[in-house]
Amino acid sequence: MVFCAALVHAQFEKAEMKVRAALADGKPYKAITLSERALTKKGAPPIFHVLRADGFIRVGRYQQARYHLEQAREALGGTPEFRSQLIGVHLGQGQSDSAFLLVQEPEVVVNDAEQLFRCGTLFQRKGDAQRALRYFDLGVRTYPDMVRMLRERASCHAQLGDTVQARADFDRAIALAPRDAANYNSRGYHLHMRNGDYARAMADMNKAIKQDPNYGFAFSNRGWCAYKMGDVEKARKDLALAIRKNPGNAYAFRSLGIIDVGSGDQVAGCVHFHKALELGFTDHHGPEVAELVGRYCASASPVVAPVPVVPVQEPPANAPGGTVPKSNAP
Numbered sequence: 001m002v003f004c005a006a007l008v009h010a011q012f013e014k015a016e017m018k019v020r021a022a023l024a025d026g027k028p029y030k031a032i033t034l035s036e037r038a039l040t041k042k043g044a045p046p047i048f049h050v051l052r053a054d055g056f057i058r059v060g061r062y063q064q065a066r067y068h069l070e071q072a073r074e075a076l077g078g079t080p081e082f083r084s085q086l087i088g089v090h091l092g093q094g095q096s097d098s099a100f101l102l103v104q105e106p107e108v109v110v111n112d113a114e115q116l117f118r119c120g121t122l123f124q125r126k127g128d129a130q131r132a133l134r135y136f137d138l139g140v141r142t143y144p145d146m147v148r149m150l151r152e153r154a155s156c157h158a159q160l161g162d163t164v165q166a167r168a169d170f171d172r173a174i175a176l177a178p179r180d181a182a183n184y185n186s187r188g189y190h191l192h193m194r195n196g197d198y199a200r201a202m203a204d205m206n207k208a209i210k211q212d213p214n215y216g217f218a219f220s221n222r223g224w225c226a227y228k229m230g231d232v233e234k235a236r237k238d239l240a241l242a243i244r245k246n247p248g249n250a251y252a253f254r255s256l257g258i259i260d261v262g263s264g265d266q267v268a269g270c271v272h273f274h275k276a277l278e279l280g281f282t283d284h285h286g287p288e289v290a291e292l293v294g295r296y297c298a299s300a301s302p303v304v305a306p307v308p309v310v311p312v313q314e315p316p317a318n319a320p321g322g323t324v325p326k327s328n329a330p
Contacts, residue, residue, distance in 0.1 A: 012038065012045055019051045026147065026180055028058035046072040053085045054114070060248060062092035084114035091122055094280035106138045113143045120152060125284060129156040140169075147177045151186050158190035166191060181212035189221055198225040216246030224255050235259060250279035254289050261296055270297035 015038040022031035035052035038044050049072035056065035066089050069082065076082045083102050090099035099122050109115040120135030136153035143149060154169030170187040177183060188204025205222035208215055223238030236259065242252040253276040260269030273293050281289045 012041075012043075016045075016047060016051070019048070019055075023051070023054055023058075026177060028055040031055040032059075046075040047081075050076055050082055050085055053089070057085060057088040057092060060092065060246065062089050065089050065092075080109055080112035080115050084112060084118050087115070087118040087122060091118065091125060094283040096122065096126060096283060106135045110138060110142055113139060113146055113149070116142075117146070117149055117152070120149075120156075124152060124156055124159075127286070129159040132156050133160075145176055147173050147180060147183070150176070151183055155186055155190045158194070163191060179211050181208040181215045181218060184208040184211070185215065185218045185221060188218075193221060193225060196228075198228045201225050202229070214245050216242045216244075216249055216252070219245065220249055220252040220255065223252070227255065227259055232259060232263065248279055250276040250281040250289075251285060253279065254281055254285075254292075257289070257292065261292075266296055273297060 015034065019031050019034045019038070022028075022034060032052055032055035035048045035055065038048045039052070049068040053065040053068040053072075056062070056068070065085065069085055069089065072082060083104075087099045087102050090096070090102070099118075103119050103122065104115070106116060106119065109119065116135045116139040120132045120139065123129075123132035123135070133153065133156050136149055136156060139146065139149040140153055150169045150173040154166045154173065157163075157169060158166035167187075170183065170191065173180070174183045174187070184204045184207040188201040188208070192198070192201035192204065202222055202225040205218045205225065208218035209222070212218075219238045220242035223235045223242060226232075226238060227235035236256070239252045239256050239259075242249055243256075246252075253272045257269040257272035257276065260266070260272060270293065273289050274297070276289045277293065
């Protein structure tokens with residue numbers, strides 16, 4: 001009996017290593033599948049619920065992530081890893097105040113990469129890039145090959161005007177993970193798109209889409225670039241694809257609303273603005289859409305925006321990392 005118990009324990013340890021390796025390689029769908037497989041077995045440790053939650057957070061499925069955290073709360077609720085994933089759920093669901101209650105100083109969580117990353121992302125999301133850098137700097141020093149940490153530190157440097165350091169971090173992230181679509185999307189957004197260089201931004205979005213054709217954020221950004229370059233038809237097509245691939249992309253609805261209003265269709269624009277607000281635009285991106293609603297939609301009813309019908313395949317189980325990253329450029 002002791003031998004059998006030891007064998008089962010060894011099997012779960014091996015399974016856990018495989019799940020963690022998939023997450024480290026930026027393969028959240030694979031991690032979700034592997035952790036589900038482990039959870040079907042009798043006596044599965046609750047850590048597989050936490051790991052599965054991590055995978056769901058990375059692909060933007062926060063309700064499923066919350067469910068699995070609840071399954072592990074009694075056994076692991078006090079651990080740094082559980083805290084990290086709960087911050088991720090709160091961030092994804094626009095519950096910044098709840099996420100802040102879980103924040104610890106970076107030196108306290110130095111041995112937990114995910115919590116450093118989540119805390120940094122929280123401050124970055126709230127527009128405090130300087131404080132976010134405290135977490136990302138320590139994270140990069142402690143975990144120099146963690147691509148997501150490098151990528152988000154790069155975006156903070158870009159937000160603070162340090163394009164030299166931003167470019168260095170983006171280049172290293174791409175060198176470490178050349179097939180990670182999120183790297184190209186973030187570089188295009190933070191280094192080029194935000195500075196008005198839409199042609200170079202679009203080139204990076206094209207690279208992101210080549211790596212992951214189901215990456216809705218890159219379609220959203222490429223659509224905005226097309227609009228700013230004068231190609232409204234292509235812009236609408238890309239934004240429609242972005243919404244089909246990620247219906248929760250508030251930024252794509254914002255962009256469609258601006259295009260509608262600019263084209264003289266104020267009613268359609270207000271429909272899209274209201275949908276962006278419904279999806280939590282203000283908490284994730286600031287007051288822009290609320291101000292647009294005040295300007296254009298004083299008499300418009302907040303109806304639900306129709307989702308454009310564009311066929312798209314579901315991401316495969318081994319989709320590249322960054323397929324639906326909520327801690328990434330819009």
